[in-house]
Amino acid sequence: MTTTTSIFLSNETHSTGWQSNNLVQIIDEQVHIYVEPDSLYPLRDLQRAGRKVDGLGVKHINFVGDNWSAEQQWAVALGFTSVGKLTSVDFCGDQQAELTKKLAVYAWARDLTNQTPAELYPASIAEKTINYLSELAGDKITTVVTSGEALVEQGWLGIYNVGKASINPPCLLEVDYNPSGDANAPVAACLVGKGITFDSGGYSIKSNAGMFDMKCDMGGAAVVAGALAIAIESGLEKRVKLFLCCAENMISGHAYKLGDVIRYKNGVTMEVANTDAEGRIVLADGLLAAGETGAPLIIDAATLTGAAVSATGGDYTALFALDQQAADQAIAAAKQVNEPIWQLPLEQWHQSKCPSAFADTANSRPIPGGGPGGASNAAGFLSRFVPNQGKGWLHFDIAAAYNGKANECWAVGATGISIETIATLIR
Missing domain, CATH: 3.40.630.10 (Zn peptidases)
Known part of the structure; x- marks a missing residue:
């Protein structure tokens, strides 16, 4: 993986490459996350996906694309962050600054x-x-x-x-x-x-x-x-x-x-x-x-x-x-x-x-x-x-x-x- 890994939210799965119950797929050192539309706990699933990304040895993530809501990004960030990389997340979208400040407080x-x-x-x-x-x-x-x-x-x-x-x-x-x-x-x-x-x-x-x-x-x-x-x-x-x-x-x-x-x-x-x-x-x-x-x-x-x-x-x-x-x-x-x-x-x-x-x-x-x-x-x-x-x-x-x-x-x-x-x- 590169120093910073891009995280995309996918609308559908592809035929190969999916891991962990269709949560995570790696394509050209980019990570795609997919949650079933009828999931009872979509945010929990996204947090679980964040843990899977952490388990891949990723050091820093940035969210890419127009599909991400603030709540979805936050769920992945909570799962991904761990000791030594509590702020290693770049958010996207209209609430980017607010999420960055909140993550800094949680990290502290x-x-x-x-x-x-x-x-x-x-x-x-x-x-x-x-x-x-x-x-x-x-x-x-x-x-x-x-x-x-x-x-x-x-x-x-x-x-x-x-x-x-x-x-x-x-x-x-x-x-x-x-x-x-x-x-x-x-x-x-x-x-x-x-x-x-x-x-x-x-x-x-x-x-x-x-x-x-x-x-x-x-x-x-x-x-x-x-x-x-x-x-x-x-x-x-x-x-x-x-x-x-x-x-x-x-x-x-x-x-x-x-x-x-x-x-x-x-x-x-x-x-x-x-x-x-x-x-x-x-x-x-x-x-x-x-x-x-x-x-x-x-x-x-x-x-x-x-x-x-x-x-x-x-x-x-x-x-x-x-x-x-x-x-x-x-x-x-x-x-x-x-x-x-x-x-x-x-x-x-x-x-x-x-x-x-x-x-x-x-x-x-x-x-x-x-x-x-x-x-x-x-x-x-x-x-x-x-x-x-x-x-x-x-x-x-x-x-x-x-x-x-x-x-x-x-x-x-x-x-x-x-x-x-x-x-x-x-x-």
Whole structure:
């Protein structure tokens, strides 16, 4: 193959040369992709074709011809891009510039998630996010990083306790995107991301296999930061705040322990039943910070539970909400941008699913995976920390955010799925 390979969308197959169920044909070092007209999942088929093109050893692609829609090009690009070539795509057509900008944001978020634990730790994810958003928004953003013992002074005890065992101190990053410059402008939306840059499981230690991919446990932070970036790129005129809850969940003599009780700023006490259910512990602080802004829309994203992966097979983002109108808007937004999402159960009574004799709640149940309904129970725990009984709050358990192994649709590593859905909601 040449350095850049042209990709054509064919209206019909030819007699020879087709590979992989008539998805891909190579003619004179050009790649032709064909999807059956009656396919139930044409965009998924195109993404699968993108994986096949990647498997041919192609380094860079450009779309050629008048047949391509923006959605079709994006599907192939998601399948084709992989570590080392996350932006190696040239789009065509009227939306070429928009697609190129979107791919750059996805590439940034995916690369951030793929970085090693040595490269990415709480202070560095905060710094990288600040630098990236500053490049896009300039003086329209201001930032505050609260780190280490300052977290205790300000009452952010969830983040502090999860991260206190690490040599790299935990932090809470607040990014205020305020395009009007008016300090009294209302906050239209808040985004909250789980930024666990490495998760050993703490004293509820993971197995070697279970720990291997845990550099990706900050995928929620990358997704919400990416969503804000895309919204800014598209001319966001609303004030939006971003909160990243960043920590390494490590083991030391200073680590938090099973049976510890943490008191949050809203007075809720929580007994630690599982140190490997740390994501919800840090997100509680971020949700409380978001609630203090008075924003009518609060969205959090996290690689939170294995239960969500089990429920969706890793193909969907798992959505939770107590506000069905907000959930319906999220489902509509996801459908609009072709990002798979599935709503799972959540009611107010899920708050009581992790009981404790020594506190208002535990963070989980001391049984494998937190027991039945683990993803809903985690969302129920989070719902204790949002205002207005959950009105305007959406919880994204991003089960599809990372793949430890390549599959028919995705390369190994981060996917960025749900970035555009969340960007659409805050726009």
